Amino acid sequence: MSPLDYGTRWTEQRGKRPVRIANCSGYKADPGYHMRYQAELGDVDFITGDYLAEVNIAENAEAHAKGQHPGWEETAWDGIRQTVELLSEKRIRVIVNGGAHNPKGLAEKIQQLVTEKGLNLKVAYVLGDNLINEMKDIRKNGLPPHLDSENSEVKYDTHTLDLFEKSDKPIVSANVYLGAREILKGLQEGADIIIAGRVADASPVIGAAWxxxxxxxxxxxxxxxxxxxxxxxxxxxxxxxxxFAGFYEYPLDDLFDMVYGIAEVESDGSCVITKHDAKKGFVTADTVKCQFLYELQGNVYLNSDVKAILDDVQVKQEGKDRVRVWGIKGRPPPPTTKLAIFYRAGYQSEIIVNATGYGTSAKFDLYERMIRFGLQRLNILDKFDILEFQRIGVPEPNPRSQLRSTTYLRIFAEASDAKINLGLASLLGEFAMQHYSGFHLSSNQGAAIPRPYLSYYPAIWPQSKLQTSINILDSAKSENATHTTCIPTTPPPKFEDLTKRESYETANPVDLNSFGPTTKARLGDIVLARSGDKGGNANIGFFIPTALPSSYKPLPSAPNSSPLYLESWDWLRSLLTIPMLQTMFAESWDPAFYIERVEFPHIYAVHFVVYGVLGRGVSGSSRLDSFAKGMGDWLRDCVVDVPVRFLEGRGLGEKSDVARL
Structure with missing residues (x-):
C-alpha cells in the first residue's frame, strides 16, 4: 500500500473487504521482533499478541505487589518499542494481552514512548479481569464453583480444594478471562494500541474483526x-x-525462524489463514487442522461473547499458504466466564537418578525401596501431598552406545512443608554409597532442594458481576503524567446456559475386517494428531492428513486419493472408540479418568477430552509432560492393525517402522 492507501484504510476500506489480522505472539517468550516482522513484511490491518499462559500473571503477582516487577510482559513492550513508528506510518492497530497483571503500567509506558517520538497514536488499556480482592476471603465468602463442577462424571484431583480447606494456601492471583467487548469499545473510541490483561487468547482477534x-x-x-x-x-x-505432527515430511531448515500466522476474516466470520511470503514457515490444511484441534474441550468452544459450535467445521487449501476455514456456527455466550485462581501450594522437589542397561528394572525397584525405607525412618513417608517414582524411557536392546542404554528414575515430590522435601533430599547423601550397580546422577541436582510452587484452581464466575472498562490515555501537559478517560463496559445482552457436553461413539461403525489385509503398524504412519491441556484435563485430536508425503505413489486401483482418503476416515472413526483409547493408554490409564469423544466429520477428525489426567494441571501437575503437549505423538506411536492398502496409499507399503529420527 502507498502512504495514501494506509491513510484510507479506516475510512474507505473498512468493512468492504476481509480484515487482515496478524498475530505476533503465543507466549511471553516470543521476542519483540515478531511484532515488527508482521508490520514490515507485508500489509496488515491489525496485529494481535497473546503473551499469557495460565500461570504467567501469577508468577509475577507477588513481585509486582512488592514493587519488584512491572507486572507486564517485557516482550510485549519490546515489540511495541521496535514497531511503534511502523504502526504510525502504516496505520496498523495493535491489541495485546501483554499487560498481564498491570495493563495500566504498560499502557502508560507506551504512551510516554509515543509522546517522546511525537507520534499520533492513541493508547488504551482494559481493566476488570483482576479479582484478587474478591478472592481474599474465600473461607468466609465461599469458593467459586470449579470449572468442571457441572460434569458429574469428573473426579477432582485429591488436593483440588486445598486452597479452601487449608489455611496455609494463600491466593496470589485471580483473573477472569474477558471477551472482546472492551476491545471493541476502545477501537470505536479511536484507540490505536490496546493493552489488556487476562482477556481470552482469541479475544483480540474477535475485537478486531467485530x-x-x-x-x-x-x-x-x-x-x-x-x-x-x-x-x-x-x-x-x-x-x-x-x-506440527507431520513436520518430518518437510526440510528441517524450514521449521524454524518462521513468520507467524495471519487471519483474513470475512464479513460472515469465515476466514483464510495465511502468512507473509517473506521468511520461512508454511500454511497447509494439515497445519490448520492441527491447530484447530489444539486445546479444545469438545465440539463447543467457549468465549465470554459467544459459543462456537464446531461440528460442521470445514478446511480447504486454496493456494500456497492459503487455507479457508468455514462452517462455524454461534450461540449466545454462557452466563459465566473462566476464572483462573493461583495459590501458594507448598514445595516441590525433583530427583533424577540414572541407570544403564542390564537389570534396569530391578535397579529402580531397589532404589525406590531404599528411598521409601529412609523416608519411613524419618517418619515423613506419609507427609507428602505427592510422591511418585516415575521411570522414564526403556533401554535399547543390544545398545549401540551407553546413551542408548541409559534411562532414568524421576522422583517427584510435593509437600506443604519444605522440611518434608528436605528430608527427601537428605537421603541422597545418606545413601550415597548404597545403590545399584552403575548408579550415577545427572550433573545438576539443584531441583532436589525444595522450591515453592503455585497451584491452579480453575473456576467459573458470573459475567454479570464483572466491573470492566476501557481506559483511554491522553497526553497531559506534565511530561510524566497522563490523563485517563474511563469508559465502563457492560456484559453481553443475552446468555445461554451451558448444557452437558456431547460425547458419543461413531454412528454406523464399519467392520474393521472389511478393509482387507492388515499389518502391525504405528497409528502415526497414517494419522496426525495434536494434544494440549485445559487445566487438569488433556485433549487429543486425531485426523487423516490431507497432504500426501513426498514418497506417495498412487495405487493402480486408486488413481486419485479421494476414495482411499474417505475409507481411511471410516476406518479411523471406527477404530478410535473410547475403549480403544483406554487400551492405548495402557499402564497410564487410571479408572479415575473420564473420557468424552466427538467427531468433526468434514475434517476427518476424532477428538477426545481426558478429564483428570493432568492432576491439578499447570505448575501443580506431577506429570513429566504436564501440559500434555506430547500426548498425541505418544499415542500415534502405538501399534495397531492397519490395512495394508492404507499404508501403500501413504507410500509406505508394509514397512511400518519408518525412520523419523
Whole structure:
C-alpha cells in the first residue's frame, strides 16, 4: 500500500473487504521482533499478541505487589518499542494481552514512548479481569464453583480444594478471562494500541474483526467465526509449521525462524489463514487442522461473547499458504466466564537418578525401596501431598552406545512443608554409597532442594458481576503524567446456559475386517494428531492428513486419493472408540479418568477430552509432560492393525517402522 492507501484504510476500506489480522505472539517468550516482522513484511490491518499462559500473571503477582516487577510482559513492550513508528506510518492497530497483571503500567509506558517520538497514536488499556480482592476471603465468602463442577462424571484431583480447606494456601492471583467487548469499545473510541490483561487468547482477534465489520453483539455466527480465526493464529507459529505432527515430511531448515500466522476474516466470520511470503514457515490444511484441534474441550468452544459450535467445521487449501476455514456456527455466550485462581501450594522437589542397561528394572525397584525405607525412618513417608517414582524411557536392546542404554528414575515430590522435601533430599547423601550397580546422577541436582510452587484452581464466575472498562490515555501537559478517560463496559445482552457436553461413539461403525489385509503398524504412519491441556484435563485430536508425503505413489486401483482418503476416515472413526483409547493408554490409564469423544466429520477428525489426567494441571501437575503437549505423538506411536492398502496409499507399503529420527 502507498502512504495514501494506509491513510484510507479506516475510512474507505473498512468493512468492504476481509480484515487482515496478524498475530505476533503465543507466549511471553516470543521476542519483540515478531511484532515488527508482521508490520514490515507485508500489509496488515491489525496485529494481535497473546503473551499469557495460565500461570504467567501469577508468577509475577507477588513481585509486582512488592514493587519488584512491572507486572507486564517485557516482550510485549519490546515489540511495541521496535514497531511503534511502523504502526504510525502504516496505520496498523495493535491489541495485546501483554499487560498481564498491570495493563495500566504498560499502557502508560507506551504512551510516554509515543509522546517522546511525537507520534499520533492513541493508547488504551482494559481493566476488570483482576479479582484478587474478591478472592481474599474465600473461607468466609465461599469458593467459586470449579470449572468442571457441572460434569458429574469428573473426579477432582485429591488436593483440588486445598486452597479452601487449608489455611496455609494463600491466593496470589485471580483473573477472569474477558471477551472482546472492551476491545471493541476502545477501537470505536479511536484507540490505536490496546493493552489488556487476562482477556481470552482469541479475544483480540474477535475485537478486531467485530470492529472492522461492524457486527452486532447478537451476530453469533460471525462472532463465532472470529473466535475460531483467533484460535487458529493465537499460538505463535503453530499454524505456520511449528508443533506440527507431520513436520518430518518437510526440510528441517524450514521449521524454524518462521513468520507467524495471519487471519483474513470475512464479513460472515469465515476466514483464510495465511502468512507473509517473506521468511520461512508454511500454511497447509494439515497445519490448520492441527491447530484447530489444539486445546479444545469438545465440539463447543467457549468465549465470554459467544459459543462456537464446531461440528460442521470445514478446511480447504486454496493456494500456497492459503487455507479457508468455514462452517462455524454461534450461540449466545454462557452466563459465566473462566476464572483462573493461583495459590501458594507448598514445595516441590525433583530427583533424577540414572541407570544403564542390564537389570534396569530391578535397579529402580531397589532404589525406590531404599528411598521409601529412609523416608519411613524419618517418619515423613506419609507427609507428602505427592510422591511418585516415575521411570522414564526403556533401554535399547543390544545398545549401540551407553546413551542408548541409559534411562532414568524421576522422583517427584510435593509437600506443604519444605522440611518434608528436605528430608527427601537428605537421603541422597545418606545413601550415597548404597545403590545399584552403575548408579550415577545427572550433573545438576539443584531441583532436589525444595522450591515453592503455585497451584491452579480453575473456576467459573458470573459475567454479570464483572466491573470492566476501557481506559483511554491522553497526553497531559506534565511530561510524566497522563490523563485517563474511563469508559465502563457492560456484559453481553443475552446468555445461554451451558448444557452437558456431547460425547458419543461413531454412528454406523464399519467392520474393521472389511478393509482387507492388515499389518502391525504405528497409528502415526497414517494419522496426525495434536494434544494440549485445559487445566487438569488433556485433549487429543486425531485426523487423516490431507497432504500426501513426498514418497506417495498412487495405487493402480486408486488413481486419485479421494476414495482411499474417505475409507481411511471410516476406518479411523471406527477404530478410535473410547475403549480403544483406554487400551492405548495402557499402564497410564487410571479408572479415575473420564473420557468424552466427538467427531468433526468434514475434517476427518476424532477428538477426545481426558478429564483428570493432568492432576491439578499447570505448575501443580506431577506429570513429566504436564501440559500434555506430547500426548498425541505418544499415542500415534502405538501399534495397531492397519490395512495394508492404507499404508501403500501413504507410500509406505508394509514397512511400518519408518525412520523419523
Amino acid at each position: 470492529f472492522w465489520h461492524s457486527w452486532k453483539d447478537t451476530d453469533y455466527d460471525e462472532l463465532a467465526g472470529g473466535l475460531i480465526a483467533g484460535h487458529l493464529i493465537e499460538c505463535s507459529g503453530y499454524v505456520t509449521g511449528s508443533n
